[in-house]
Amino acid sequence: MLLLSDAKQMDFVVLGLRGGRVRLSADLGKGPASVLSTAVNDGHWHSVSQSPEGRIQGPEPDRDLNPALMLFLGGLPAGVNGRRIGVSSSLQGCLRSVSLNGTILDLSKPFSQHDVTSCFTKDQTGSYFNGSGHAELMHDGYKVGADMAVSLEFRTSQSEGVVLGISSAKVDAVGLEMVDGQVVFNVNNGAGRVALRSTGPVLCDGLWHHLVARKTKHGLTLRVDGTQYSAANPYPQSTSAETNNPVYLGGVPAGVKQNCLSVRSGFRGCLRNLRLARSHLNLPLHLSSAHFLSGVTPDSCPAS
Known part of the structure; x- marks a missing residue:
């Protein structure tokens, strides 16, 4: 799971898994919208991207995502309620090569982490x-x-x-x-x-x-x-x-x-x-x- 959100979770973009499929959902000011991919829960690596030109079904936003945002990978910390944004569990799997607006994120140096362990090739x-x-x-x-x-x-x-x-x-x-x-x-x-x-x-x-x-x-x-x-x-x-x-x-x-x-x-x-x-x-x-x-x-x- 990847979550971009402002401090009050009024604006958000969530990339996660639901029913074995990738789900992209967002709310940028005029209500939530979402789209689902085909099934990806097959144990293989999959590449997922969302470009500025990409569209998801739903109302047109009236503003950009608040720049004072937070980024979470794999799950949410204790005390953060994910009900409104549709996040109920953490990712049980592996992530690699994560980039945001063209910048590769260094996953070895997070601001904080909890229960994040290794991924294995086999x-x-x-x-x-x-x-x-x-x-x-x-x-x-x-x-x-x-x-x-x-x-x-x-x-x-x-x-x-x-x-x-x-x-x-x-x-x-x-x-x-x-x-x-x-x-x-x-x-x-x-x-x-x-x-x-x-x-x-x-x-x-x-x-x-x-x-x-x-x-x-x-x-x-x-x-x-x-x-x-x-x-x-x-x-x-x-x-x-x-x-x-x-x-x-x-x-x-x-x-x-x-x-x-x-x-x-x-x-x-x-x-x-x-x-x-x-x-x-x-x-x-x-x-x-x-x-x-x-x-x-x-x-x-x-x-x-």
Whole structure:
């Protein structure tokens, strides 16, 4: 989506997608007008332009667009109501070579940006983390309790990074991280941290790996590509991790304490097929519906 508008959104020009087609709409003083293209939602690049000679159906404007305008690409910031101009969602896709009145816009230096990530020439299923941010899910809190499991697939070339963190304000927490090219699963039920680490060839080889990390009252298990590791709970009096906190993936916000992570660097790579299981509840984690995303492309991962 591209929006040109004055500060009060009285005058505007919007170039966006509706029903898989490009929609150009405008209001320059005498009411809105619009025109639709043929379908373009085919996953291929398309070139779109609107010249001064171009016409859209509707009343003739009685003035030019107010020069005191704002330009938004891809969506609208929080607090800006897009109802009048017909904008209800952000663009899930890629933009390149954007020009305005013949001037190429430098998209690498915006005045501000939010949740803008990379585009990939070839992609595959997964969620891409660029190492600079994180995803926050279950903002109202996730209770780990006595038994829980997390399963996912990952691909990375970095030897260190946060995969998952759930931590209470006290000491109860669970954490998954990459340390020296291996997966480390940490649990604290309140009496002390228990850590379980994979061994063997390093896992930061750019290939997909499957892991399942499970916590029970009496111990931990970690399975990576079919190889299983286990550790007993040395604190039998403490069997439940009492958390009611968000689930962080790929990193954690600055200033947010995590009691079961030894690294703070963000995960750089791809995650897919994420699930959290507790008792009879097995939840898929969809990053496209995350409470907060930064440095994450939720529905696309660069092909290896």
